[in-house]
Amino acid sequence: MFRRLLLVVVLTLTALTPARAEQPLTVFAAASLREAMEAIGKAFEAETGTDVVFSFAGTGTLARQIEAGAPAAVFLSADEAWMNYVRDAGAVEANTIRGFASNTLVLVGPKGSAPLTPSPDGLSERLGGHRLAMADPDTVPAGRYGKAALEGFGLWSAVSGSVAPMENVRVALTAVARGDTPLGLVYATDARVEPGVSVLFEFPQSNHPPIRYLAALTGEGDQETASEFLSFLSGPDARQILRSFGFVADNG
Template sequence: MKQFRMVIVLLLAVFLLSSCGSTEDAQNNNKANETASLTISAAISLTDALEEMKPIFEKEHNVELTFNLGGSGKLAQQIQQGAPVDVFISANQDWMDTLEKEELIQTDTRKDITGNKIVLISSKDAHLSMNLLEEIDQLDSVKQIAVGNPETVPAGKYTEQILTHLEKWDGLQNQIILAKDVRQVLTYVETGNAEIGFVYESDAKTSDQIDILLTADTKMHDPIIYPAAVTTDTEHENVAKDFLEFLESDQAQDILQSYGFQK
């Protein structure tokens, strides 16, 4: 009788162990099949290119990408305030440098992924023409000039450098209206709220309502470079690094170039 009880106890123990193992295996399998979520804070000028990349990367890596788009300065400030971000892509080096100094990005992941140009645009309906940027203060029909806020919008800072180089910045202050990001500049010009504006070439190519009047000489401003990096607080470090590698791939670079970016 005693032996029979021992056999029952042993069989029960084996059953419980195997059940626990099955449950653990099931939990591990469920975790493996879960779709990771990656939050990308990126300069708003990258909107169209990133949206085209999104389904490609998601399918290849079983991950869901969420984009937080805006002016680089505002995005950097959000990270400083603790916003849950996995990857930051800035439209200039300064904001990335700021986060690096504050140890809010993983320095060894930082990569320069693409570049851009600054162009002067007008609405097609305006029928404006200019031969030189130096003539910008000589157009009687121009009452408003849309510019990204230089404090938080890299395109605005580049524009300030251009107009300062031409000794026009101070003289145009009564005509300049500041926008929260480069896409708002584009909207101001499209809707006629500003006769002209300064945007990236990539933004200009997204609209069939505007004309590119002139392209700024790159010698007039700092190099336009888009750095990207994984944040220090990411909970998805490996897949975040995979995304940065994807941005450097030929496939991603072809997409960026198709939208007017250039490395």
């Protein structure tokens, strides 16, 4: 009798537990999304039973890997330029591209640094002959946005010779947190997750192109699960998580 009752309990619990997919879902995501996406991945796993495996790096690096056939099912880009690149290369399904979040830019310094309103003299004095850490403005979305923000203040020509271009925005953030450089230009969401920096100035969104994150399916892997993840990303649970990390959730 006891063994029969135990079997019934086990079968009931199994029925209530989401079936776990045999293969995990692979998502390539911009480095600045790490903490938010890890939380969203856990929420998706809890709801569907599907494991999500993320690869985080600079958007350009990921885009080239996807173009070369890397087995990512979903691509999360930090700007439209790289999403257009993989779309034109036929590496993502154009009809699945959608926006899901936006961000802002901030100037940061090591923890405890005094606020600073950007000006040629102010930046030069604060740098003191050191470098301004930022993502590479030639290839990385955060760097492109950062260059545009500095140009909007008429500062790019004054600081371009002092820029230390990094492979992604998180590398720039780490350089400031370690004290390798007195200033860095990163996303506001990056500054929120790094206790070793202080925000010195927030750039107005009006002086640079809108910072939009976009998602798309690549056509690789389990398309049903990948589509499910894309829908989940636009749903209320994911939007709440994005907001909790400082992103502005986007309706697409």
